[in-house]
Structure formats: structure tokens, C-alpha cells
Amino acid sequence: MSMAETKDPAGSNTPPVAPSSGGKSARERGGWLAKIAPGIRNLVTKRDTPENLWVKCPDTGEMIYRPDLEAALWVTPAGRHMRIGPALRFAFTFDEGQYEELPAPTAPDDPLHFSDGKSYVDRLAAARKATGEQDAMAIATGEIGGTQAVVLVQDFAFMGGSLGMAAGEGFIAAAHAALERQCPLVAYTAAGGARMQEGALSLMQMARTTLAIQELKEVGLPYIVVLTDPTTGGVTASYAMLGDVHLAEPGALIGFAGQRVIEQTIRETLPPGFQRSEYLVEKGMVDRVTPRNELAAVLGSILKTLMMGRARR
Amino acid sequence: MATHFLEFERPIADLQAKIDELSKLSDTAGAGAFDGELDALRARADVLRHEAYAHLDPWQKTQVARHPERPHFINYVDGLIEEFVELRGDRCFADDQAIIGGLGRFRGVPVLVMGHEKGHDTTTRLKHNFGMARPEGYRKAVRLMDMAERFNLPVITFVDTAGAYPGIGAEERGQAEAIARSTERGLTLNVPMIATVTGEGGSGGAIALAGANRVLILEHSIYSVISPEGCASILWRDGSKAKDAAEAMKITAQDLIGLKIVDRIIQEPAGGAHSDPDSAIQRVGDVVEEELKLLMTLSPAELRKQRSERFYAIGRSGLA
Numbered sequence: 001m002s003m004a005e006t007k008d009p010a011g012s013n014t015p016p017v018a019p020s021s022g023g024k025s026a027r028e029r030g031g032w033l034a035k036i037a038p039g040i041r042n043l044v045t046k047r048d049t050p051e052n053l054w055v056k057c058p059d060t061g062e063m064i065y066r067p068d069l070e071a072a073l074w075v076t077p078a079g080r081h082m083r084i085g086p087a088l089r090f091a092f093t094f095d096e097g098q099y100e101e102l103p104a105p106t107a108p109d110d111p112l113h114f115s116d117g118k119s120y121v122d123r124l125a126a127a128r129k130a131t132g133e134q135d136a137m138a139i140a141t142g143e144i145g146g147t148q149a150v151v152l153v154q155d156f157a158f159m160g161g162s163l164g165m166a167a168g169e170g171f172i173a174a175a176h177a178a179l180e181r182q183c184p185l186v187a188y189t190a191a192g193g194a195r196m197q198e199g200a201l202s203l204m205q206m207a208r209t210t211l212a213i214q215e216l217k218e219v220g221l222p223y224i225v226v227l228t229d230p231t232t233g234g235v236t237a238s239y240a241m242l243g244d245v246h247l248a249e250p251g252a253l254i255g256f257a258g259q260r261v262i263e264q265t266i267r268e269t270l271p272p273g274f275q276r277s278e279y280l281v282e283k284g285m286v287d288r289v290t291p292r293n294e295l296a297a298v299l300g301s302i303l304k305t306l307m308m309g310r311a312r313r
Numbered sequence: 314m315a316t317h318f319l320e321f322e323r324p325i326a327d328l329q330a331k332i333d334e335l336s337k338l339s340d341t342a343g344a345g346a347f348d349g350e351l352d353a354l355r356a357r358a359d360v361l362r363h364e365a366y367a368h369l370d371p372w373q374k375t376q377v378a379r380h381p382e383r384p385h386f387i388n389y390v391d392g393l394i395e396e397f398v399e400l401r402g403d404r405c406f407a408d409d410q411a412i413i414g415g416l417g418r419f420r421g422v423p424v425l426v427m428g429h430e431k432g433h434d435t436t437t438r439l440k441h442n443f444g445m446a447r448p449e450g451y452r453k454a455v456r457l458m459d460m461a462e463r464f465n466l467p468v469i470t471f472v473d474t475a476g477a478y479p480g481i482g483a484e485e486r487g488q489a490e491a492i493a494r495s496t497e498r499g500l501t502l503n504v505p506m507i508a509t510v511t512g513e514g515g516s517g518g519a520i521a522l523a524g525a526n527r528v529l530i531l532e533h534s535i536y537s538v539i540s541p542e543g544c545a546s547i548l549w550r551d552g553s554k555a556k557d558a559a560e561a562m563k564i565t566a567q568d569l570i571g572l573k574i575v576d577r578i579i580q581e582p583a584g585g586a587h588s589d590p591d592s593a594i595q596r597v598g599d600v601v602e603e604e605l606k607l608l609m610t611l612s613p614a615e616l617r618k619q620r621s622e623r624f625y626a627i628g629r630s631g632l633a
Contacts, residue, residue, distance in 0.1 A: 111572070111632040112563045116548040165628045172625070194516075194538045196548060199562040200574045203538040206517060207524050207624045210497050214621075234538070236489035237477075237517040242497060256489040256517070257479030261543075265479050275484060285487050 058082075073292045081249045081292050083229060085131070086138030086153035089188055093151055093296050099142030102150070105173050106134060107165035112199050120197040127159045136161045136191070137170025139177060145300015147307055149186050150178040156190040156230070163235050164195030168205030171239060175212035175223075184222035184303050189240040193233020206238035213242050220313070222306040224299065227254050227277065227286065245302055246286045247295065248277035254286070317587075319376045321365060325584075328358045362584040369533060371559040371568075375541055377533040378512045382587040384594050386413055386428040386471050389511065392594035393601075394419055394426055400457060402449075406486065409450035411442045411478070412522070414457045419469060420602050422609075425461035427454060428471030428522065431512070445478035448491035451521050455491075458498045458506075467605055468499070468506040470522040475540055477518035492521045499524030500620055503613035507604055509597060510534045510566075510575070511586075526620050527604045528574070530566040531597070532581040536574065537564040573627050577604070 054063040059078045069075075073092055074082040084092075091097040114120040128134060136158040141150045152174040154161045161167075171187070178185040194202040216223050225243035227236075229252035237256050240246075248254060255275035263270060273279050280286040290298050318326035332354045339347040369377065377383070390397050394417035401408040414427030429446065432438035461468045477488055499506055499522070508525035514536030530536060539547075541559035546552040569575045579600050586593035611619060 107628060108632040111628070112561065114561050116554075116557070116561065168628075196539055196544050196562065198538075199564065200536055200538055200569060201572060201628055203516060203520055203536075204574060204624065204627045206493075206520050207496055207500060208627065210493065210500055210524070211621050211624055214497070214501060234517050237492040238496065239493075241487075241490040241493040255484050256477065256492070257484060261479045262481065262484070266481065268481075270481065274481070279485075283485050283487065285490055 075292050079250060081229065081251060083156050083190065085155050085157055086133070086140075089153040090138075090140045090142075090151060092292065093144060093186070093299065094140070094142035095144065095146065095296075095300075099140040099151075102139040102141060102173070102177055104134065104137050104139055105166070105169040107169050110197070111165070111201055112197070114197040114199070116197075123159065123197070131155065131158050133158055135164070135166035135170065137167045137174070139170065139174045141177060141181065141183070144186070144296060144303055147300060147303040148181060148183040149299075149303055150174055150181065150183060152185065152187045154188060154190045154235070156192075156228075159195065160193075161189075161191035161235070162193060162195035162202070163191055163205050163209075163238075164198040164202045165205065167195070168202075168208050171205075171209040172212040175216055178221055179215060179219065182219075182221065184224065184307065185216060186224045186226065186299060186303075187239065187243070188226045188228055189231040189235055190228045191231060191233065191235040193235055203234065206234050209239040210242060213239060220310050222303060222310075224302060226290075226295065226299070227280075228252050230254070232256065232258060241285070244306070246280075247288050247290045247298065248280060248286045249295075250277055250289050250291055252277045254280050317381050319373070319380065321369075321373050321376075322362075325358055325361045325365065328354060328361065332358065359583065362588070366533070366581075366584055370556075371535070371563075371565050372541065372556040374533050374565050375513075375535055375555075375559050377585050377587075378535045380585065380587045381433065382590075383512055384586055384590045385433065385473065385512075386430040388590060389428070389471050389594055389597065390415075390417070390426060392591065393598045394424070397426070400460075401453070403452035403456060405449070405452055407447075407449045409442075409447050409453060410440050411444050411446035411474070412450035412454055413441075414453060416466070419467075419605070420598065422605065423464075423466055424469050425457055425466045426469045426471075427457055428511075429474040429518075431473060442478060444474045445476060446474065446518060446521075447478050447480070447483045448486045448488050451477075451491035451495040454495045454522060455498045458495075458502060462503050465504060467504050467609065468502060468525075469601060469605075470499075470506070470508045470525065472508055472510045472514045472519045472522050472536075473512035474515050474518045475513055476515035476543075477521075489517075492517045495521035496524045500624070501617065502620075503616060505605060505608035505611070505616055506620075507601055507608070509579070509601060510536050511597070513540075515540055524620070524624075526608050526616060526623065527576050529577050529579055529597075529600060529604070530569065530575040531579050531586060531593070532566055533585055534566055535559075535564040536566075536569055537562050571631075573631065576623075 053066050057076045074084050090099050110120045136155050138153045222244050224245045227248040231240050231254045277289045335347050397417035399415040413430045429444040430441045431444035432441040506525040507527045508523040510530040541555040542552050544558035545554040566578045582589035
């Protein structure tokens with residue numbers, strides 16, 4: 001069942017969408033950072049707003065010094081990979097954080113004149129105001145480990161990352177950008193599922209994005225999926241499961257049906273670890289769980305090998 | 314004649330009870346004793362049925378689409394496919410009877426036919442898991458579509474599912490991947506594919522069998538991203554608002570044709586497909602035959618191109 005939660009169920013798990021800028025370097029604190037992200041401290045700088053200097057860990061309740069969390073790519077000392085938006089993803093993925101953002105296409109707003117008490121138009125406006133984005137997909141191009149790639153990031157902060165017409169067009173545009181440049185496509189997925197406010201038009205995006213992937217396959221360009229927390233519903237049941245390679249961040253919720261729906265259907269509690277990244281690797285649906293600080297290197301390596309093979313044809 | 318009446322059919326049901334009673338009386342009283350009255354009552358019932366079915370709201374259509382006596386996959390196969398031979402199993406794990414498929418001839422044309430089957434009584438409903446497929450169902454669909462392509466057989470599907478089954482086993486065996494692969498296989502076929510939404514077209518479980526060149530829908534069928542109940546429980550946080558959700562999501566055949574999500578509406582008999590299943594089934598056959606004849610003139614490359622253009626075009630024009 002495709003479904004999009006419009007609220008972020010994890011609440012505090014979502015950091016701001018843009019990386020911090022300006023200010024002085026973060027101070028050194030212990031060995032945790034040095035292990036996870038050696039040297040990164042010098043690249044990331046302190047946020048200039050004095051409030052929110054401490055972030056509460058959603059798992060342990062511990063207060064984490066925000067500059068440290070930023071330096072650790074928003075991975076807590078407990079290992080939780082907190083949800084991050086497109087700007088941070090791009091910065092962490094591309095070599096030296098250098099990339100060119102590509103425009104994401106728009107689609108008609110509210111084609112069904114949908115309202116569930118609050119109108120979809122109002123929800124869209126609120127999501128745009130909160131994120132500064134037009135919809136859930138952001139596209140950029142740059143190099144990953146020396147290989148040019150187009151990267152698509154689905155932003156959970158925008159209406160639960162839900163897949164509507166604009167997001168579908170965004171995916172197609174990203175695939176076409178990769179085709180134009182004859183380079184691979186990397187998609188970071190994060191969504192509650194389809195955008196119900198667009199009815200069957202959102203369902204059609206499952207087929208439309210699948211067609212875009214076929215265009216890449218026909219010319220032998222790699223399509224790599226990085227599944228992040230959470231990836232569920234119609235998104236998982238289309239482009240998130242059609243990659244040449246599937247990577248997943250540790251502990252990400254990945255599945256088709258929502259856990260509440262499954263529990264209500266079978267009237268049993270779910271086993272621990274159910275629908276988490278590690279479980280999907282064990283069940284053969286994901287190639288590898290890759291911590292955030294290793295993602296760029298692993299992606300770079302995979303893309304290099306695949307593109308070298310392609311060049312030999 | 315249907316024996317199961319929906320809530321909005323109550324006046325028709327009452328009239329039908331009178332007709333039944335009178336015709337029994339007529340039998341005992343001697344042939345033809347109440348013919349005049351009976352004819353008048355039957356005419357009145359027809360008028361009521363026409364009126365009710367001409368103005369169904371989306372929630373009523375949802376009830377009709379789920380009507381237990383609505384023709385199901387096995388009825389379409391019985392009525393339209395000569396020498397149907399069922400093929401079972403995904404060659405990996407199991408056979409899922411929520412999706413049935415096999416070989417046969419449709420009005421003389423060799424085809425591969427498959428679809429969701431919901432079952433018609435407790436035993437068969439359990440056997441077919443109420444038409445809610447597990448990964449094995451979609452993997453069987455992929456297997457059969459592969460074969461159809463090898464033998465140059467058009468693929469005809471009948472869509473009728475509340476959605477894919479949400480269960481632990483289904484998830485652990487890759488429900489999402491199985492659906493994605495099935496949708497992908499339909500979209501990449503080098504043979505014609507026609508999907509008909511005969512009842513409920515529910516979410517990913519439906520599109521897995523509907524990545525087709527032509528998507529047809531019965532007059533009172535629905536096709537949606539999530540069931541009205543599911544949408545209501547998530548957005549309204551109240552499952553009882555399903556009627557509101559059904560209206561808001563634009564799930565009826567009449568809404569969907571305007572959005573170009575479906576290509577053609579197949580008219581049902583006056584009281585819905587369940588009131589006259591045989592004629593409903595043959596009407597579906599007539600339209601599928603017409604569409605198939607057109608598609609069979611296209612080359613494999615043209616078929617793929619048409620399918621891709623069809624889906625890419627959705628939402629790109631004609632919307633407010």
C-alpha cells in the first residue's frame with residue numbers, strides 16, 4: 001500500500017536542510033569524531049545562530065554539541081544516521097563538496113483540488129516555506145571519486161518525501177540529465193510513499209520513473225540507489241528497488257507496507273530489526289549497508305569500475 | 314440476477330422481494346394470473362436501477378467495484394478464453410493464487426492472460442488471499458510475461474485487487490522489488506499488452522499488472538493510489554472518512570479518463586456488471602478485441618514507444 005505520512009513521525013530526527021556557513025571551526029571533543037570522520041572538522045564550520053547549539057540524541061537522550069554532529073555528518077555517537085536534506089547530501093557526496101545544482105522541473109499544483117479538511121494547496125505552501133524547495137526532489141551534478149555523476153536527492157522534509165507529479169518529473173529529469181552527460185545516476189531515496197493528495201496521478205509515477213530507468217539501461221549507464229531512512233510504499237515498489245546496485249544507510253526503515261498496516265493485518269508484533277537496512281541485506285534486497293562517512297568512497301569505487309567496464313565495450 | 318444488495322440499492326431490493334413474492338403467488342394461482350402487475354413492477358425496478366446506477370457517487374462506485382457478485386478473473390477466462398491452460402508458480406518459492414495466469418486463445422488470437430482473483434466464497438477467498446498478491450504472484454507475472462514475449466503472445470490482464478498483501482513474509486521476500494519488476498516487465502514488453510481494471514485497481518499491486526499499451530476500465534470500477542479507507546486513516550486520521558477520501562482522490566473511471574490515466578471506459582449493464590455478468594464480460598471482450606487488433610499492427614519497437622509515450626504524457630497537459 002502506498003502511503004505518504006505528511007508529518008515527520010520521528011520529529012526531532014530531522015536537522016535543517018542547509019549546511020551551516022561562516023563562523024569559526026568547531027572545537028575538538030574526544031575520539032568519537034576522529035574515528036568517524038577524520039579531518040572533517042576543518043571542513044565544517046560552526047553554525048552562527050547561538051540557539052540550538054545542542055541537539056538531543058533521539059536514542060539516548062544525550063545532548064550532542066551541534067558542531068560535532070555537523071562534523072560527524074549528522075551521525076550521532078549512538079550511530080543513528082539522522083535525516084538530512086539535499087544540500088548536505090550533495091556536500092557529502094561530491095568530491096570536495098563541489099557540484100552544480102540542476103533545476104528540478106515543476107508540475108501542476110493540486111490537479112485534483114484535494115482537501116482533507118486542510119487544502120493540499122496550503123500544505124504545499126507550508127512545505128515550500130519550511131524547506132525553501134519547490135518539491136521533494138533536488139538534482140545536482142559533479143564528480144564522485146573522479147567519476148562524473150548526476151545525483152538525485154529525495155527530501156523527506158518536504159511532505160514526507162512523497163512521490164507526486166513534481167517528484168516523478170524530477171526523477172525523469174535526473175535520468176535525462178545523466179543521459180545527456182552519458183554519466184551514471186545516483187538516487188538517494190527517502191519517502192513515506194506516494195503523495196495521496198494527487199491520487200492516481202501519483203500512482204502513475206511508479207511507471208513513469210521505471211521508464212526513465214529503462215532509458216539508462218538501454219545505453220548501459222549505471223543507476224545506483226542509496227536507500228535512506230525511511231524508504232517505503234510506492235517509492236520502494238518502483239525506482240528504489242530497480243538499481244544496478246542498492247546501498248543503504250545503517251538502520252534505515254525500508255519496506256513496502258507500513259509497519260502499522262502489517263501489524264493490523266496479521267495481528268502480531270513485528271520482529272526486532274524488521275524492515276531495517278541490515279535485514280534487507282540479509283534478505284537479499286540490498287547489496288551493502290554503508291555508513292554515511294564511507295558512502296562517497298564506496299559510490300566512487302562502484303561508479304569507477306562500472307564506467308571502466310562500459311568504456312571497454 | 315444479483316442476490317446481494319448494496320446499501321443504496323435498498324429500494325430496488327424491496328421491490329425485488331415484492332416481485333419474487335408475487336411470482337410465487339402467480340405460480341400457485343395459475344399461469345398468468347398476475348402478469349400485468351408483475352410486468353409493471355419489473356419495469357419499475359428497471360427504472361429504479363437505471364436511476365441509481367446513472368448517478369453513483371465515488372463511494373457507491375467503490376461498493377459496486379467490490380460487489381461480491383461482480384465478475385472476477387475466472388469468469389472472464391470462462392467467458393472469453395478458449396482452452397485456457399493455467400500455469401502456476403514463480404519457479405523460486407511458491408505459487409500465489411492471488412494472481413492467476415495462463416495460455417489460451419482470445420477470439421482466435423493466441424494470448425497470455427492473467428489477473429487478480431479475489432474468490433467468491435470463504436474457501437476460495439482464502440485460497441486466493443482476497444486477491445492480495447505476495448511477491449510470488451508478481452514474480453509469476455514476470456515469468457509469464459517473459460514467456461509471452463518469447464512466443465509473441467499478446468498479454469491481456471484483468472486488474473482487481475485492494476492492493477498487495479501487507480505481511481511479514483511478503484516483506485521479507487521482497488514485496489517492493491517484486492512489484493517494481495512486474496511493472497517494469499509490462500512496460501518493456503515487445504508484445505502488445507492490454508490491462509482492464511474490472512473491479513478495484515488498488516495501488517502498486519494494481520500497476521504491477523497495468524504497465525500496458527492500453528488501460529481500460531469498467532464503468533463502475535475504481536483505480537487509486539491507496540484504498541479510500543487507507544487514505545482516510547492516514548490523512549483524516551479517521552478510517553470512517555472513507556467516503557470523503559473516495560471523493561477527494563478522484564478514483565472513478567469518469568475522473569480517470571479526464572486525467573488520461575485510463576484510455577477507455579467500458580459500459581456496464583444498467584444495474585452494474587453483477588446484474589448481467591455474461592453481457593458485461595462479452596462487452597469487455599468486444600472492446601479488448603477492438604484494441605488488440607489495433608495494437609497487433611504495431612512493431613515491437615512501436616509498441617514500446619507507444620507505451621512509454623502514453624505514461625510520460627500523463628500529467629504533462631490538460632491539468633489545471
